[in-house]
Amino acid sequence: MNTHVPLAERIRPHTLDELAGQEHLAGNGSILRKAIANGKVPSLIFWGPPGTGKTTLANIIAHSLQVPFFQLSAISAGVKEVREVIEQAKTKPGSILFIDEIHRFNKGQQDALLGAVEKGVITLIGATTENPSFEVNSALLSRCQVYVLKPLDNDALTGLLHAALQKDEILKNKKIQIKETAALLNISGGDARMLLNLFEIVIDASGKDVIITDKLVLETAQKKMALYDKSGEQHYDIISAFIKSIRGSDPNAAVYWLARMIEGGEDVKFIARRMVILASEDIGNANPTALVLANTCFDAVHKIGYPESRIILSQCATYLASSPKSNAAIVAINEAQQAVKKYGDLPVPMHIRNAPTGMMKNLGYGKGYEYAHNFFNNFSSQEYLPEKISGTKFYNPGNNAREEDIRKFLKTLWKEKYHY
Numbered sequence: 001m002n003t004h005v006p007l008a009e010r011i012r013p014h015t016l017d018e019l020a021g022q023e024h025l026a027g028n029g030s031i032l033r034k035a036i037a038n039g040k041v042p043s044l045i046f047w048g049p050p051g052t053g054k055t056t057l058a059n060i061i062a063h064s065l066q067v068p069f070f071q072l073s074a075i076s077a078g079v080k081e082v083r084e085v086i087e088q089a090k091t092k093p094g095s096i097l098f099i100d101e102i103h104r105f106n107k108g109q110q111d112a113l114l115g116a117v118e119k120g121v122i123t124l125i126g127a128t129t130e131n132p133s134f135e136v137n138s139a140l141l142s143r144c145q146v147y148v149l150k151p152l153d154n155d156a157l158t159g160l161l162h163a164a165l166q167k168d169e170i171l172k173n174k175k176i177q178i179k180e181t182a183a184l185l186n187i188s189g190g191d192a193r194m195l196l197n198l199f200e201i202v203i204d205a206s207g208k209d210v211i212i213t214d215k216l217v218l219e220t221a222q223k224k225m226a227l228y229d230k231s232g233e234q235h236y237d238i239i240s241a242f243i244k245s246i247r248g249s250d251p252n253a254a255v256y257w258l259a260r261m262i263e264g265g266e267d268v269k270f271i272a273r274r275m276v277i278l279a280s281e282d283i284g285n286a287n288p289t290a291l292v293l294a295n296t297c298f299d300a301v302h303k304i305g306y307p308e309s310r311i312i313l314s315q316c317a318t319y320l321a322s323s324p325k326s327n328a329a330i331v332a333i334n335e336a337q338q339a340v341k342k343y344g345d346l347p348v349p350m351h352i353r354n355a356p357t358g359m360m361k362n363l364g365y366g367k368g369y370e371y372a373h374n375f376f377n378n379f380s381s382q383e384y385l386p387e388k389i390s391g392t393k394f395y396n397p398g399n400n401a402r403e404e405d406i407r408k409f410l411k412t413l414w415k416e417k418y419h420y
Contacts, residue, residue, distance in 0.1 A: 008196040011167050012056055014063050020163075020192060021156035022053055025147055032057075032147065036064045043117050043124040045102065045132050045141075048149025051191030054127035057149075058098040061125065067094040070122075074104035079112045086116045095122050102126035103135035104267060106302075110140050117143050130270060151190025158185070160192055161199060175209045183217035189236070238264070242317075243274060247282045251321035258310075258317050268309045272298040275316055286326035286400040293319055326398030336394045346386035379413050393418040 013019045016026040016033055025032045035041045041061055046054040062069035070085045077099075089095035097113075099105070116122045117140070124144060128135060132146050152160075158181055165171055165178075184202075188195035202220045203210050210216075238260050245253035261271055272294070279294035297316035301309040355366035370380035383390055397403035397410070397420070411420040 006197060007164060007168060007171075007200040008193045010170070011164050011196070013060060016060055016064075019053060019056065019060065020160045021152040022057070022149055025057070025149070032061075036061060039065060041065065041096075041123060042145050043122075043143055044145040044147055045126040045128060045136065046147050046149055047128050047130075047132055049151050049190065050129060051188075051193035051195070052149040052151060053192065054149060055098070055100060058096070058125045058127065062096050062098075065094070065096075067096055067123075068092040069096050069098065071098045071100070074099055074101040074109070079109050082109065082112045086112075086121060089116065089122045096125055097122045098125045098127070100127050101129075103128040103130040103132070103269075107137055110137050114139055114143070130267070134273070135269070152192050153190070154181075154185050157181075157188060157190070157192065157195050160195060164196060164199065171203070173208075174203065176203060176212065177210070178212045180212065180214045180217075183214035183221070184212070187217070187221055239266075239271075239274060242271075243278055246275070246278055246317060246321045247325065249321055249323075249325065251318040254317045254321040255314055258313055262306075262310050262313070268301045268306055268313060269298070271313055272301045272309075272316070275313075275320060279320060281330045282325055282327055283320065283323050284326045284329035284398070285403050285406060286324040286328075286398055287402065290320055290323050324400040324402070326400055326403055328396055328398045328403065332395040339389055339392065339394070343386075343388055346388055349383055349386065351382065352384060377413070381414070381417075391417055393420075 016036070019026045024030060027033070032041075046057060048054060058071075059069070068089070070089065072081055072085065082097075085097055089097065097116075099113075102110075113122075113124060117124050124140075126132075126136070126144070132141055132144075136144075161178060161181065161184070165176060184195060184198060187198060198217070198221065199212075202212060202217055205220050206216065238257055242254060242257035242261065245257055258271065262268075276291070276294040276298050279291040283290040293316055297312055300312045304312065350364050351366065351368040351370075353360075353365040355361045361367075368382075370382045372378050372380050374380075385392060397407040407420050410418065414420065
């Protein structure tokens with residue numbers, strides 16, 4: 001037994017029955033289990049958080065079908081490596097190509113896969129932590145089934161710990177007692193690989209005879225946190241700290257957490273995308289330029305790539321953090337959606353309905369509509385909401401200079417109707 005191979009790799013499952021969690025994919029009667037049993041697994045993409053079994057499932061499929069298996073990482077592979085695999089696969093029917101972190105492939109690299117997938121030269125299995133709708137081009141996505149993996153629950157994680165003690169030859173030679181699991185489970189955050197890495201670190205740091213307690217785990221974790229998978233719990237904690245620092249108007253903290261993500265190998269597009277969302281959610285009309293800059297930042301990091309994109313990210317992060325804040329946009333859409341759920345599909349007032357045909361005009365569609373530009377200040381006080389919710393104010397401008405101007409403008413138009 002190679003003692004340098006991590007525990008998570010040493011006990012990696014080889015069958016669906018050995019897999020922890022993901023019963024909706026691997027359980028009895030599941031789609032994936034039926035596909036494997038029938039020997040007809042389509043090209044697919046596994047989407048889920050780190051450590052939930054994406055790579056493991058790809059290996060299980062190849063092992064179960066007994067077909068040639070090629071594996072590439074989108075971090076290091078390019079079009080050249082993809083084409084080399086495709087050429088090899090042409091002489092090996094049924095070949096599976098597994099691409100880890102497929103969201104890191106650019107459009108050209110993804111396009112290189114299209115023909116081989118479409119012709120059945122390879123069965124593509126992609127793994128991604130990012131939403132495939134955004135990160136996989138539509139042509140390739142249309143040729144793949146997307147399966148969503150969930151974080152492992154505490155029962156599945158606890159089962160993994162006990163399975164490790166029973167299966168692993170190295171751990172069998174040690175006297176290990178699991179007394180408490182709360183710290184292991186909390187730190188792992190549903191990530192099986194992080195759980196097993198931490199479990200092994202605690203054991204290695206404690207000698208041959210080990211009693212696993214929460215205190216021991218926390219003490220070891222504080223000393224060894226740098227050894228953990230950087231895409232696991234820290235991925236979520238640090239992006240949370242980054243967003244909250246920008247929301248809290250602290251450019252110094254924002255750029256620090258940005259640096260932590262960059263040094264940890266975080267996907268620059270993921271960072272940029274989160275700033276686009278924040279520009280509307282936390283700044284909005286307090287400074288509309290924020291969304292323009294964030295969107296430009298997202299486009300720029302696509303074109304530039306790492307390491308130069310770090311400069312663009314820094315500019316955007318410090319600008320957003322230094323901008324006035326307003327959450328009025330998200331509050332408005334949340335309240336409007338609640339109204340839709342509460343009142344259902346209220347009818348569109350007749351006077352603002354479209355009337356493209358004579359019959360619709362005869363039915364009163366569009367009758368009485370007042371074209372705003374025909375009135376003073378390009379404004380008509382006619383009703384635009386369904387009668388049942390007339391006068392409901394969804395958008396309430398924030399307390400900042402720009403939105404105070406918006407508030408004054410709306411108040412002059414609507415006077416007391418919306419109580420601005």
